[in-house]
Amino acid sequence: MAFAISLKAGNDTADPIGALWQEVAQFESRPSMVALGYPPHLTLAVYDDIPLVRASDVLREAFAGRPALRLTFTRLRFFDDPLVLWAEPSPSADLTSAHARVHACIDPQLCHPHYRPGAWVPHCTLGTQILLKYQAEAVALAERPIAAFEVVFDVVDYVSFAPVVVIAEQPLD
Template structure:
């Protein structure tokens, strides 16, 4: 088992990726830390189905690979969410199809013995694309203003990967769970 976080992520089409990166850059220009400059600086725009605190990477990869592949995921981001500890995110609409897909991933990875972070447990999960990291409260309104300047964002997830959040290393998945 590993003590580093591993995420099962949906990754976006080039247009969506570019739009989120443009937003990250605008926030950074205003002194607001984003995933662009966070930790290893290899973060990519994404939506996480699950974040695991302890896991066996090979078992998790096999469990996710065994899930039936689905079509590309159309998402609509039209809200900004403020989480505790200065985290802001674009909030995606919680469609039943998206919730069902996330539930299947969460179930598959927990059956491997992995410890699923409680924010990603079905019924608690909030589908989002992270923007800020550790931002002081005085800057969150500025972050929200920047986000609302580009919303709504029609997005599409076109691929998936396991991502080691401590290094940014990606293990592409063969299908889209």
């Protein structure tokens, strides 16, 4: 089991991500993101373990009174090995600041290396179970232009996974 601190969009602005989840699901063995039962999100940090009290403190210290993050997505991308499709947010000082605040509260060395400062790639995952026979089509989808859309991330939370279980959350104003 792992633990994560994520920004999530529990509102209608996340509908374009949901539509992309459905589109990417056609390339998967099963619809990976819908199966999570968790809204569209951007993960800020992943840990093997962080005590609940500390995580709750971080959510409060780093995010209480902070506004919701409005992020614009302008293209799809992919990670290799395994193939993962994702939506890329445009550069955002607010998003960079949110990531930095988490790591200012919890030693970055405790975080999974891909989510540490200097290594983190902000992304909203669209699919993780791409079948080998559909990989070329999935990559072609990720390389096509898309119409820009905005998503409002209105909650930050601390979850365990998999399955995803929300342990603590902090609404954003």
